[in-house]
Amino acid sequence: MKSYLRPFLLEALSALNIAAPDEITLELPRNPEHGDLSTNLAMTLAKAEKKNPRELANALVESLKSRIDAAVVTDISIAGAGFINFKFADTFYGSRLKSVSEAGEAYGKNAKGTGIRVNVEYVSANPTGLLHVGHGRNAAIGDTVANILHWNGYDVTREYYFNNAGNQMNNLGKSVHKRYLECLDAAKFPFPTVEEDDSLYRGEYITEMGKSLADKHGSALQEASEENLTQCRKAGEEWCFAAITKTMVRMNIRHDVYFNEDSLYSEGKVADTIQKLKEHGVAYEKDGATWLALSKMGMQDDRVMIKSSGEPTYRLPDIAYHHDKLARRKFDMVVDILGADHIATYPDVLAAVKALGENPEKVRVLIYQFVTLMHNGEQVKMSKRTGKAYTLDDLLEEFGEDVTRFFFVMRSNNTHLEFDIGLASEQSDKNPVFYLQYAHARISSVLRQAEERGVTVNASTIAGAETTLLVHPSEIDLLKLILRFPETVARAGEILEPQVIAEFLREVAAAFHKFYHDCRILGEAESLTNARFALAFAAKTVLRNGLQILGISAPEKM
RNA sequence: GCACCCAUAGCUCAACUGGAUAGAGCAUUUGACUACGAAUCAAAAGGCUAGGAGUUCGAAUCUCUUUGGGUGCACCA
16 A cells, blocks of 8 residues: 555655655554545645645645546545545455465565675573573574564574683583582582582583583593583583574574684684774773773773783673674674663674774664563562573473464563463463464365365465455455555564564454454355455465464464 | 663553554453354443653653663673
């Protein structure tokens, strides 16, 4: 609809000698009495043109009426302070249904991002343990955003920044070694309590690793030498990596690139970065440490990049990593998915990237708020002390990948997410995932029955259908939604919010259920049945494609 | 103490980045299966968008401020 009107609006503007604004906003009015689309063009231009908005609107409407086919747009009117409202003919929607069958599995895609290489980095959990619930939201958002960008035509690389260097990894090695010792002789080498050493990892998986090392090597690794600790660390890293990828696969997620942090060191990129920062005058030495001069870049305090001990802080490899993505690998756009606890860290990195001559606007940082697990109205606490926490695997085990993924993206990124365990396990109308899937299964069921009656419904059904027969309000509502899918994908691609897709699909499902309730499909006159087959098939296409973007299955039966 | 995020129906959240009468789901109440899946549909009720001031044709949205939550403020990541 919008794409139908835009050219006419541009023509009308130029006929009136008015420069077109960058963006012509066309909106769906909340109130259906205001027509099917509306624009505030006259109001936004009134000031610059020094005209009364309504006067301007009048001129525009006159000009539009002479250009637009009255059989397609049945009414163009002015309302309120100067809104121009458009009313489309009911038959217009049906006539556009062909676009669904022509595109098929690609319906909803656009080519906006053609030729633009984008790197989406998500999950990126340290290989020091199992993925927990928070990582789940990161994973679901990241993967869905990657899908959304793909549907917008971008050339997408899915990347996992594998944080396998640094202090946390050493702590992992130490923890495994202590468990290993405990396994050899618990009396002689008791595992330290939290009070004694709070840097240790305490999950059961550490004990498991210690045990397997003890089985394999006996007492050979007993000495806490660097060599032995390295071996423990390696074993821990491998174990965690295997566990993490397994969880990802289960969630229907496959990264294209696992970028190892330690490669930044081994390939000299960290050293190179610090060198370049110094050349640009934004790094200096003080008190035996190397600092990033953020105060020179309009920020408050300088921060340490290399500690006086010689170890880098997280900041330095992060800068090197982003510089690598932009300068060496030349991505046109870089998307980072970060939890709210990292909100204060990325401006440093962006400032440094800018100092290195790259455009920080190429980096889009998506911050998501935390997840609280709720059960019977009470918060499920996670315990650091015992190392026991609800893992992502637990959720997948209990609810399956569809429900888990959906719950993580059904709220906008920037709102706290309540993951209601009771609701997720409910296989009923309360559970929004089933609502969507049920609509898809219901359509599938009808199409199966058509098949039994010797009618195969497919894309050519739409091409051959008499769509002018689709005039029931429920049919029109469903048609409108189906046709809005491409612009919804485009919008999701602009704001990078998966929730937009989830909410849209809920609307489509609701419109289908209502249509199904109000209008019979089977057993009507052949032409009407066929038209409704076409509509149902189009709805199924939208649901299937949309669910695919969310990484959720579209079942034929439930 | 300083910075960032948030506050919308009883609960969980929307509101197309400034548009017209703020919308959904759940919960509550009440209706609809002798025809395609009732995991569905329909109806009712529910609001001074936390409080206050400002910006303009127009504010839940932008600015300031008060209150009440979250997060971060290391030579941790």
